[in-house]
Amino acid sequence: MKKFALIVAGGSGKRMGAPISKQYLPVAGKPILMHTLERFRDAVPDVELILVIPPADFDFWESLILDYKFTIPHRLVGGGKSRFQSVKNGLDAINSEVGLVAIHDGVRPFVRHEVIRESFEVAEKTGSAIAVVPLKDSIRRLSDDGKSFFQERQYFRLVQTPQTFHLAKIKKAFQVPELVHFTDDATVYEHQGWQVTLISGNAENIKITTPEDMDFAEYLASKTGH
Template sequence: MNKAAIIVAGGRGTRMGSPIPKQYLEIGGKPVLMHTLEVFYQLDPSIKIVLVIPATDFPLWDELCHKFGFGVSHEVVAGGKSRFQSVKNGLDSLQWEEGLVAIHDGVRPFVSPEVVALSFEKAQLHGSAIAVVPLKDSIRKLTDENKSFYQERQYFRLVQTPQTFDLKMIKQAFDVTELHHFTDDATVYEHQGWQVHLIAGNSENIKITTPEDMEYAQFLLQRNS
């Protein structure tokens, strides 16, 4: 079974307040993005890794790979104007007729290898496998009338990546016009009328977005070292 991982990293670092996009900031002595790619490579070196970044970032990425002696084999593909377009570009770069593809945020370097492996296993069985975690806090639903209502949190999950799919199915799903409610790959898949299959993610699998996230990332690296 052919396996691929599309790592999407098109952020500009606005919320981080950094002149360098967050995916290129260093944690543990190397850029965030390198930690992410290594998770997939170390799990299975045969996984084809496709890195989708803005075309304008290609020289910076080449420079960083040389600087840090980064040897993980991967293909670099130019991203689009939106995440949807970037993922579609990554999918279009895969020439296989059949296989499995994990789509993952480049700034989630702490996804566990066990979650990635499980996502491939369940996607082969069900067509999709979406990593999620339960909520810890109570939640309320806001209305347009400025009211709020209690919600049973056990009926909700926080969605992470990887989101792993049968390649043929997800390519078909992305062969549509982009819609505003396509907030992730699962919503694109669901648009075809298909039910997504959920799997347990890991709580450390944070999306690094703010300076506080960087501090927590440093803590996780030190704890795991």
């Protein structure tokens, strides 16, 4: 089946406190987004890459491509006011109902090749594949009256991306109005009454959000030869 990867990077990076959005900050000598695009191209060489960023950033991104001599083919799509809208814009830009699409946060540049490949393989068989990792810490649930309650952590998972789907089904799922509980693509898919399939992610597949994350990202890059 034809494979697409929707790399979504519509954030402003306010928590980073940097003069440019976090997705354009350099890690190991080049912008985070370039690392992420490379990961998908290297894992699945025939994947069609679609990068969703704010329309106001198009010229800046093109200048970065020239500055860093970045040659991996990809299409640009303008993002929306929310992640939901940005993903919907990206899906609408795919002129096909047949195939598989991996939706991935642009600021997760350390996803393993094996996770990307498995996400496509499992989604082809089951309709979806959501990367998750187990919790390491104990967790407690807070109630409205301020009390807390112990929870068995083995029944919970931390959700990452990629989240990969049959193209026709996820396109249908995104035809509904945006709801507050749509925290990721899996919740949009589930809203149709479909069960998602979980796969193992990788612990170093962090979402770079804060200055501390940038320090850790440089460490990970040095260890992985990114």
